[in-house]
Amino acid sequence: MDRTPSFLQQHKQTFQRVGAVLLAILVWQVLAMAVGHQLLVPSPLSVLERLAGIWLEAGFWSTVWFTFRKIVAGFLLGLALGLGLGSLAGRFPLFEILFRPWAVMVKSVPVASFIVICLIWMSSARLSIFISFLMVLPIVYTNVLQSIRSVDRQMLEAVQIFRLPWAKRVLYLWLPQMKPYLISACSVGLGISWKAGIAAEIIGIPSGSIGQMFYDAKVYFNTTDLFTWTIIVVVVSVLFEKGFLALLKWLYGRLEKL
Amino acid sequence: MTDLILHNICKAYGEKTVLRDFSHTFPAGKRTCIMGPSGCGKTTLLRIILGLETQDRGTMTGRPERVSAVFQENRLFEDFSALSNLAAVCHHGDKQIMEAHLTELGLGDSLHKPVRTLSGGMKRRVAIARAVLAPGELMILDEPFTGLDQDTKKIVLDYLKHHTQGRTLLVVTHDPAERDALADEVLDMSPVPEGG
Incomplete structure (x- = not known):
């Protein structure tokens, strides 16, 4: 009997995912038809039409690039500092105690409060960098600290006995130990950095940013643009997240082949 | 190199005295096999010599600055290849020497495979090669032949005899055949019966 799975069976998961997206669009379409007003709920077709044209408009790519580089810069800063501070706190318990109130504060204070406070301190153009950084920092810090705390004590003894120098300890023990924590932190941190960064831009309204486009769309009741820019942000953030995580995994793959 | x-080493964990x-x-420069029933303090003794535990009382002299070890567990860097695991501890970093050691232990086909993909016996041999290649006048092996079949055990015994000449070896084993094949000296840690 031929037990070769059919094309449908082979790609069952893909079909299910595509089906879920199509169903969501259908629900959206039904909702738009039920409301019957583009100002309140634009139809998927009108948003699609806008999407097809918006990327050809002057200034589109510079707007996306403006926001992209700010949020990515904030994310990378948060990642770097979170790695450094998390390592320091994992190595020296005193640092963990010193950092604790800051970590608790950053995690619990609403992002809108930070945005408004920071607007007093810095220009709106830099706001999304700082807010993204601030949101990513505690996530990476907590994960790095957790990874250090959960290291296998037996492996610590082994590197102690074999007197591995500092660089080799990082390479052979700490980086592999951090791998799942770092991937998880980056996955969560990337999503949050985009959400918080865009929120900062909407409140700060730096000129030439995606946030400004959202603000303008709100002011002019252009709901179709609002939906269009939302989709653009989702697509850019998801693409960057996938790309960054793939890069991280590739780097780990290279490391393990050393 | 000194003895x-x-x-008079004493070590207790709470109420339980392990070494008295x-x-x-x-x-x-000799190979000493340490024998005795489970719980008689063999591993604790090795941990004290390795510097991983501190004795409650007593003195230890002549311990070289650098030691290497095969632990009861393999304690390898699982994501890295067998060769990388040796390179981690082997400061001269001569790849050909490392390859020759692994090949001698029957791991010639697995040099570049991540250790996590190797069998228990293969991992054990990587751990043994790592201890042999790591610098140190004193080598401590805690049940190094665990998980090895008879043929492989013979290969590893020959390998150890060949590559550890001149080094001080302390080997914990329960197997008289391993003792006979390897030991210059034997230390029996079996507790002396009361009144015996």
């Missing part, structure tokens, strides 16, 4: 001398006034001289 490793332990004098233990004294012994491990001759430099």
Whole structure:
């Protein structure tokens, strides 16, 4: 009997995912038809039409690039500092105690409060960098600290006995130990950095940013643009997240082949 | 190189005394097999010599600055290849030497495979090669032949005899055949019966 799975069976998961997206669009379409007003709920077709044209408009790519580089810069800063501070706190318990109130504060204070406070301190153009950084920092810090705390004590003894120098300890023990924590932190941190960064831009309204486009769309009741820019942000953030995580995994793959 | 001398070593964990006034001289450059039933303090003794535990009382002299070890567990860097695991501890970093050692232990086909993909016996051999290649006049092997079949055990015994000449070896084993094949000296840690 031929037990070769059919094309449908082979790609069952893909079909299910595509089906879920199509169903969501259908629900959206039904909702738009039920409301019957583009100002309140634009139809998927009108948003699609806008999407097809918006990327050809002057200034589109510079707007996306403006926001992209700010949020990515904030994310990378948060990642770097979170790695450094998390390592320091994992190595020296005193640092963990010193950092604790800051970590608790950053995690619990609403992002809108930070945005408004920071607007007093810095220009709106830099706001999304700082807010993204601030949101990513505690996530990476907590994960790095957790990874250090959960290291296998037996492996610590082994590197102690074999007197591995500092660089080799990082390479052979700490980086592999951090791998799942770092991937998880980056996955969560990337999503949050985009959400918080865009929120900062909407409140700060730096000129030439995606946030400004959202603000303008709100002011002019252009709901179709609002939906269009939302989709653009989702697509850019998801693409960057996938790309960054793939890069991280590739780097780990290279490391393990050393 | 000097003898490793332990004098009146005592170690207890709470109420349980594991080593009581233990004294012994491990001759430099010789292989000593340590035997005794489970729980008699063999591993604790090795951990004290390795510097992973501190004795409650007693003195230890002649311990070289650098030691290498095969632990009861393999304690390898699982994501890295067998060769990388040796390179981690082998400071001269001569790849050909490392490859030759692994090949001698029957791991010639698995040099570049991540250790996590190797069998238990293969991992054990990587751990043994790592201890042999790591610098250190004193080598401590805690049940190094665990998980090895008879043929492989013979290969590893020959390998150890060939590559550890001149180094002080302390080997914990329960197998008289391993003892006979390897030991210059034997230390029996079996508790002396009451009144015996």
